[in-house]
Amino acid sequence: MEFLQVLITGLGQGCLYGLIALGFVLIYKATEIVNFAQGDLLMLGAFFAVTYIGILDLPYWLGFLLTIISMAVFGYLLDMLVIRSMIGESQLSIIILTISIGFILRAVAGGIWGSDILSLETPYSGEMANIEGLVIGQEYLVVIAGTIVLSVILFLFFKFSSLGIAMQASSQNQLAAYYMGVPVKRVFSLIWAISALVAAVAGTLMAPISLVDPQMGFIGIKAFAAAVIGGFGSLPGALIGGLIIGISEQLAGTYLPTGFQEITAYLIMFLVLTLRPKGLFAQIQQKKV
Amino acid sequence: MSDNILTLRNIETYYGPILAIRGISLDVQKGKIVTILGANGAGKTTILKTISGAMVPQKGKIEFMGRELQKQNPDWVARKGIAHVPEGREVFPLLSVQENLLMGAYVRKDKKKVNEDLEVVYDYFRVLKERSKQKSGLLSGGEQQMLVLGRAMMARPKLMLLDEPSLGLSPLFVQDIFNIIKRLNTVQKMTMLLVEQNANMALQSSAYGYVLENGRIVMEDTCENLMASDDIKEFYMGIKEEGVRGKRRWKKRKTWR
Numbered sequence: 001m002e003f004l005q006v007l008i009t010g011l012g013q014g015c016l017y018g019l020i021a022l023g024f025v026l027i028y029k030a031t032e033i034v035n036f037a038q039g040d041l042l043m044l045g046a047f048f049a050v051t052y053i054g055i056l057d058l059p060y061w062l063g064f065l066l067t068i069i070s071m072a073v074f075g076y077l078l079d080m081l082v083i084r085s086m087i088g089e090s091q092l093s094i095i096i097l098t099i100s101i102g103f104i105l106r107a108v109a110g111g112i113w114g115s116d117i118l119s120l121e122t123p124y125s126g127e128m129a130n131i132e133g134l135v136i137g138q139e140y141l142v143v144i145a146g147t148i149v150l151s152v153i154l155f156l157f158f159k160f161s162s163l164g165i166a167m168q169a170s171s172q173n174q175l176a177a178y179y180m181g182v183p184v185k186r187v188f189s190l191i192w193a194i195s196a197l198v199a200a201v202a203g204t205l206m207a208p209i210s211l212v213d214p215q216m217g218f219i220g221i222k223a224f225a226a227a228v229i230g231g232f233g234s235l236p237g238a239l240i241g242g243l244i245i246g247i248s249e250q251l252a253g254t255y256l257p258t259g260f261q262e263i264t265a266y267l268i269m270f271l272v273l274t275l276r277p278k279g280l281f282a283q284i285q286q287k288k289v
Numbered sequence: 290m291s292d293n294i295l296t297l298r299n300i301e302t303y304y305g306p307i308l309a310i311r312g313i314s315l316d317v318q319k320g321k322i323v324t325i326l327g328a329n330g331a332g333k334t335t336i337l338k339t340i341s342g343a344m345v346p347q348k349g350k351i352e353f354m355g356r357e358l359q360k361q362n363p364d365w366v367a368r369k370g371i372a373h374v375p376e377g378r379e380v381f382p383l384l385s386v387q388e389n390l391l392m393g394a395y396v397r398k399d400k401k402k403v404n405e406d407l408e409v410v411y412d413y414f415r416v417l418k419e420r421s422k423q424k425s426g427l428l429s430g431g432e433q434q435m436l437v438l439g440r441a442m443m444a445r446p447k448l449m450l451l452d453e454p455s456l457g458l459s460p461l462f463v464q465d466i467f468n469i470i471k472r473l474n475t476v477q478k479m480t481m482l483l484v485e486q487n488a489n490m491a492l493q494s495s496a497y498g499y500v501l502e503n504g505r506i507v508m509e510d511t512c513e514n515l516m517a518s519d520d521i522k523e524f525y526m527g528i529k530e531e532g533v534r535g536k537r538r539w540k541k542r543k544t545w546r
Binding site (some may be wrong): 039162165168169171173175176177178179180181184279282 | 343368375396
C-alpha cells in the first residue's frame with residue numbers, strides 16, 4: 001500500500017518535471033535554443049494563477065484559462081521582441097540571454113508579488129481521494145490528469161493540424177519550410193507561446209502542492225535533467241524522463257537514507273549519460289550525406 | 290516581351306564578403322524551361338536563392354508577374370507562386386512522405402483540389418505512393434529527389450526553380466527525373482528555371498539557356514544553338530575535337546575570353 005502511494009505521489013511530481021521538460025524540448029527542437037528560463041516561466045505562470053484566482057477572486061477554471069492565455073501571449077512576445085534579435089548569434093550568448101531572462105523574471109516577480117510565500121486555493125485542495133484504501137491528495141491526481149489531457153491535446157495538434165505539422169517541418173528543415181511558404185519566424189514565436197503555455201499549466205497545477213514564491217522556478221534544473229534523460233529532442237522522451245525522475249525521487253525519499261532524494265535526479269542523469277549518451281529516446285535524425 | 294514571367298535586371302548578390310553574382314540579367318518566358326549552366330561555384334545556386342528570397346541582392350531588380358521580389362522573405366515569395374526545389378534533397382526527414390507532400394500545399398486553401406493534386410503527384414511518382422506512410426528520411430536519394438519535386442508540384446506554382454535535380458543520382462534516376470521534368474512542362478505547362486551541371490541533359494530538355502561563369506553570364510542562346518556551339522561542346526559536354534597532335538591548340542580559347 002505504502003509503495004503504491006509513493007508511486008502515485010512520484011507520478012504526480014514526475015508529471016510536473018515532464019511538463020517543464022516538454023517546454024525545454026519544444027523550444028530546443030525548433031530553434032536549437034536551450035531556454036534556461038523555462039522554470040521561471042513556470043514560476044510566472046504560478047504567480048499569474050495566484051493573482052487571478054487568489055487575489056482577484058475569479059473562479060478557478062476561469063483563472064486557469066486566463067493564466068494559460070496570458071502566458072502564451074508572454075511567450076510569444078518574449079520570442080518576438082527579445083529572442084528573435086539574437087538569431088545568428090553564437091549558441092553561448094543565447095544561453096546566457098535565457099539565463100539572464102530567468103534572473104530578470106525572478107527579480108520582477110519578487111518586486112511585484114513580494115518574496116512572501118503564497119499559496120493557491122483550489123476547489124480540490126486539501127481533499128483526499130480514497131480509492132480502495134489508497135489515500136492520495138487530490139492535487140496529485142489533478143496533476144496527473146492535467147498532464148495526460150495536455151499531452152493528448154499536444155499530440156493531436158502536432159500530428160494532425162496543419163499548423164502543427166508545419167511546426168514539425170520548420171524544426172526539421174528551416175529553409176525548406178520557408179520555401180513551402182511557412183512564415184518560420186512567426187511559427188517559432190508560436191512554439192515559444194506553446195512552451196510558455198505548457199509551463200503555465202505546470203505552474204498552476206504545481207501551485208497547490210508546493211508553495212508559490214519567486215524561487216520555485218529552480219525545479220527547472222531537475223526538469224532539465226529529465227529532458228536530458230529523455231534524449232532532448234523527443235517529446236514523449238521528455239515526459240517519460242520526468243516520470244522516471246519523479247518516481248525514483250519519491251522512492252529514494254521513502255526507502256533510502258535522507259539526502260538521497262535530492263541527488264536522485266542527477267544520479268540518473270549521470271547514469272544515462274554514461275550508458276546511453278544520446279538519452280533514452282533519442283530521435284535519430286537522418287542527416288543527408 | 291510581355292510573356293516573360295520572371296525578369297532579373299542587373300542583380301548583384303554577395304555571398305558573405307564575396308560578390309557571387311556580378312550583374313545578371315535574365316528572362317524566363319511563360320511555359321518554357323530555361324536553364325542556367327555553369328561549373329561549381331559559378332553562382333547558379335545563388336541566383337536561385339536570390340530569386341526565392343533566401344538571399345538578398347545588393348543591387349538590381351527582380352520582377353515576377355508584375356511584382357518586385359527583391360527584399361521579400363522566402364515565405365512571401367513562395368505564397369506568390371514560386372516553388373524553389375533546393376539542391377541536396379531537402380526533405381522533412383521525420384515527416385511521412387504524404388505529410389511532406391501536403392506541406393508543399395501548405396499555403397493553399399482549396400483542400401479538395403489539394404487531394405486531387407496528391408493523386409496527380411502519386412501518378413507521376415509511383416514509388417511515393419507505395420511509401421506514402423514511411424518517414425521520408427528513410428527514402429533513397431533518388432526517391433527523396435522525387436519527393437521534393439512532387440512537393441513543389443503540390444504548391445501548384447506558376448514557376449519552379451530547380452536546383453541541380455540530378456545531383457548525386459544514378460544515371461537511370463537522372464533519366465527518370467528529366468523525363469518527369471519534360472512531362473511537367475508539356476502536360477502541366479509548368480514554367481521552370483533549371484540549374485544544372487549535367488549540361489547534356491539540361492540542354493536537351495530546355496528551350497533557352499544561359500551560361501554562367503564566375504558570377505557573369507557569358508553566353509545565352511536557344512538550347513539548339515548552344516548545343517551546336519564548340520565552346521559548349523568542349524567545356525560543358527565534354528566532346529573534344531582532337532588537335533593535330535592530340536592536344537589542344539594554345540590558340541584555341543573560349544570565345545568570351
